[in-house]
Amino acid sequence: MSANGEDRLLRWLRGRLVTPLIGDDAAILPSLGAVAVTVDSQIAGVHFPPDLAEADLARRLLAVNLSDLAAMGAIPAYAFLALSAAPGFDHKKFFLSFLAAGRRYGLTLAGGDLARHPGGTIATLTLIGTKDEDARWLQRRGAEPGHALWLGGTVGESAAGRLLIERGARLAGSRVDLPAFCQAFSSPLRAAARRAVRRHLRPQPQLALGRWLGAQPATSATIAAMDVSDGVARDLHRLCHESGVGAEIAAEALPFTASFTTLCAALGADPLELALAGGEDYVLIFTLPPELAPPPELGGRRIGAITRRGLFIVRDGARRELSNAGWDHLSDGKK
Amino acid sequence: MSANGEDRLLRWLRGRLVTPLIGDDAAILPSLGAVAVTVDSQIAGVHFPPDLAEADLARRLLAVNLSDLAAMGAIPAYAFLALSAAPGFDHKKFFLSFLAAGRRYGLTLAGGDLARHPGGTIATLTLIGTKDEDARWLQRRGAEPGHALWLGGTVGESAAGRLLIERGARLAGSRVDLPAFCQAFSSPLRAAARRAVRRHLRPQPQLALGRWLGAQPATSATIAAMDVSDGVARDLHRLCHESGVGAEIAAEALPFTASFTTLCAALGADPLELALAGGEDYVLIFTLPPELAPPPELGGRRIGAITRRGLFIVRDGARRELSNAGWDHLSDGKK
Numbered sequence: 001m002s003a004n005g006e007d008r009l010l011r012w013l014r015g016r017l018v019t020p021l022i023g024d025d026a027a028i029l030p031s032l033g034a035v036a037v038t039v040d041s042q043i044a045g046v047h048f049p050p051d052l053a054e055a056d057l058a059r060r061l062l063a064v065n066l067s068d069l070a071a072m073g074a075i076p077a078y079a080f081l082a083l084s085a086a087p088g089f090d091h092k093k094f095f096l097s098f099l100a101a102g103r104r105y106g107l108t109l110a111g112g113d114l115a116r117h118p119g120g121t122i123a124t125l126t127l128i129g130t131k132d133e134d135a136r137w138l139q140r141r142g143a144e145p146g147h148a149l150w151l152g153g154t155v156g157e158s159a160a161g162r163l164l165i166e167r168g169a170r171l172a173g174s175r176v177d178l179p180a181f182c183q184a185f186s187s188p189l190r191a192a193a194r195r196a197v198r199r200h201l202r203p204q205p206q207l208a209l210g211r212w213l214g215a216q217p218a219t220s221a222t223i224a225a226m227d228v229s230d231g232v233a234r235d236l237h238r239l240c241h242e243s244g245v246g247a248e249i250a251a252e253a254l255p256f257t258a259s260f261t262t263l264c265a266a267l268g269a270d271p272l273e274l275a276l277a278g279g280e281d282y283v284l285i286f287t288l289p290p291e292l293a294p295p296p297e298l299g300g301r302r303i304g305a306i307t308r309r310g311l312f313i314v315r316d317g318a319r320r321e322l323s324n325a326g327w328d329h330l331s332d333g334k335k
Numbered sequence: 336m337s338a339n340g341e342d343r344l345l346r347w348l349r350g351r352l353v354t355p356l357i358g359d360d361a362a363i364l365p366s367l368g369a370v371a372v373t374v375d376s377q378i379a380g381v382h383f384p385p386d387l388a389e390a391d392l393a394r395r396l397l398a399v400n401l402s403d404l405a406a407m408g409a410i411p412a413y414a415f416l417a418l419s420a421a422p423g424f425d426h427k428k429f430f431l432s433f434l435a436a437g438r439r440y441g442l443t444l445a446g447g448d449l450a451r452h453p454g455g456t457i458a459t460l461t462l463i464g465t466k467d468e469d470a471r472w473l474q475r476r477g478a479e480p481g482h483a484l485w486l487g488g489t490v491g492e493s494a495a496g497r498l499l500i501e502r503g504a505r506l507a508g509s510r511v512d513l514p515a516f517c518q519a520f521s522s523p524l525r526a527a528a529r530r531a532v533r534r535h536l537r538p539q540p541q542l543a544l545g546r547w548l549g550a551q552p553a554t555s556a557t558i559a560a561m562d563v564s565d566g567v568a569r570d571l572h573r574l575c576h577e578s579g580v581g582a583e584i585a586a587e588a589l590p591f592t593a594s595f596t597t598l599c600a601a602l603g604a605d606p607l608e609l610a611l612a613g614g615e616d617y618v619l620i621f622t623l624p625p626e627l628a629p630p631p632e633l634g635g636r637r638i639g640a641i642t643r644r645g646l647f648i649v650r651d652g653a654r655r656e657l658s659n660a661g662w663d664h665l666s667d668g669k670k
Contacts, residue, residue: 035367039416126461
């Protein structure tokens, strides 16, 4: 398994910790009862375009972090916000959007830290989640050979949206302004491009799916779950590493949104590359015993199976090793 | 009371929150039992010099946040770190120092988020604290007219250290390198200058004092407490605002370290200005009924009394209004 900067550093770090807590999307704090905690930052120019509207930054920040709670099967409870804002940042627009979105998810903003930062806006959000008494926490370990591998929704679309944003697409309120080269697109293709931009900037955390998974009786089967933030390939490597198993996925089973492959062709991008390594999909990837399936309205799609070892992808009948390729926030190299 | 950017924004924000949780150094989460949570960021170029060694940044980040837990009377339990590191940042040096310092305070690093940030290092730390079952949480409200006002330690020295750093002083391991103009200083004055730099970069959170205050029976007296991060003047205004009271302090009672006034003279700074508005002292400011005093080894000093309204300072027999002047992370104006 080709390691990368972030995973290598985390492994080094875990060797030095008294309690091996780091490794899931959120941490479960044993001495505090049923509490999961997650922390994530959104950095201007790294995770979002510096000119993203304050209201959209607030929504994206919340969604990305709520996705980590969804991956644990947690119920959102409290938010703590550290906001280091660039000059000219409109705090009121940010907070009105943040509070409105938080209310929809049952989140209470309970504290934080406000500062100026001439070098660009950075927002770090800490979320605390709880769970129902008889529910289980979801973790990355727990995948078993013979179990099915699932994705909670489509992948690759967010990365296509990022490509469009890099080439000039912008969100203006609820409208998406596409760059000039998209004028040559057909009307359905322009709609697909707009959807991709929205998907990138306004991901939808799969909290209902996470709670359904967490509500499955722990006695009947183990379940492994995490959210896809760095691409299916990299995150599946992580899940398999934590569970000590392998996996095989079928390229044909990867769920794409309508017109996704046509959009990729128009953008000069490989749909499978975006789906496997694009990242920021914020759907859940999880394992279930073969006899179990989530309710269809929660959007799950079976993409493969857990095996004893090795990660493989089958495409057009050929079985190839699935490399650990995805967005790495720490490595300098290309993806 | 002359409002400033941060306080104004927080008041606006509090008017929009369902639960009025924001306002203390840490938040107490009612539904989670005895848990206090605090979040604070350290930003290169804003809170620390960009060339500060990774090990020193780790210690300062922890100390500043632990001071918020001290202000609540909390016992440190878990840490979550979001680290957005500038190119060339040595993560291992940072984490070795962070973990060693955390161990001393009983902290477990339980999770976090690592990212690169070309614009400079920003570290955001979320700390979760607990308390003994029969202890109380300390809060900013609870100050009563007639009660004594205390400081947990000396003030102004950290701001003198910041002045020295701005003029070239640096920490090199445990040694402080002073800038050339300090060669004219006497040996005790150079020692005071080195102490000031260390005090600024390595504050000592007053956890023992916080726990002593929290252990006082809640039935016998109310106590108000917070930590001095933005200067005695500004933070006392906040404490009085939360408690709905006034205060009068005696300038002569403000505790200074040895040679502090001589050091201020050498730096062309007014000791009272640094003590009242310098900030980043990370000592506790608190109120106690007149008959109660902390054990001397915890370092408390009585500096005045709580009154019904108005904030005043008495100096050389003259009584003047104490303006709300301190470091404001949000206002653009000078202090």
